[in-house]
Amino acid sequence: MDTKGLRGQQKPSNIPCITIRAGDNSFLFKNFLISFYKNLITHNFKEDKEDTMKKAALLFAVVAVLFINPSIGFGQDNHNTSVDFLLGLGSEPAGDVGTGYGFGVGVSIPFNDIFDVSNPSGAAKDLMIRADLSYFSWEGDADTPFFSVDEELTRIPIFVGLRYFAPADTIKVKGLGIYGEAGIELSFDDAEVKIGNIKESDSEINFGVPIGVGLQYYVSEKWYLGFNARYHIISDSYFTLAASIGFNL
8 A cells, every 4th residue: 555645734623622620521511522522533633743642641531530549449240331432553554654553432232231131141241232433643754855745644444343352350450341352344544645846646445454562440339440452453553552531431
């Protein structure tokens, strides 16, 4: 796949402000998270993306302070449908584009909620159906004695698969869930390389098989923090690390 260098002309608008009042933290912050991701999607993320990611990382730290309660730990005996928002890093998949940055949103649904498993036990009890949509962007450039080379690659992977959580009685830390995952992925890829005034681009739709591991830790009855490591077996395979904030519906 070719890689590309595209420089956006617009910058993301300022992140919307948030007011936290006692008693309504969860409701206001949930709406703020949705507003923040709309802000990322509707504006050009490619320019000043490092600054945007730093602001988003600060947001993740704020929610940890607002909602974490060391005296509360909620185990994984009863899995619930949940939504999470993630920030990630992507290893270099091709060319000379360095480390990429990305964000995404996902949903997890108990397996027995979809397939109506009566009195679920064993593997079915700890199995979740997982779907998520992400956006990752990589940029790189190089100078030669005669011309400059700019490269950029963007990938929009759609993942659908299964997550299996280790049984709660095997986890010593209350509120912690550890899982493995595997699934299929459809990735919409766009690459461009610019050499001097000559620009070449290529768009593809690729099919892949990602595998990964991760953890979730409940910091309140509804909210949890997560971490995921995923290897994308696909054309120009790559590796992603992501931190997430999620809540049960």
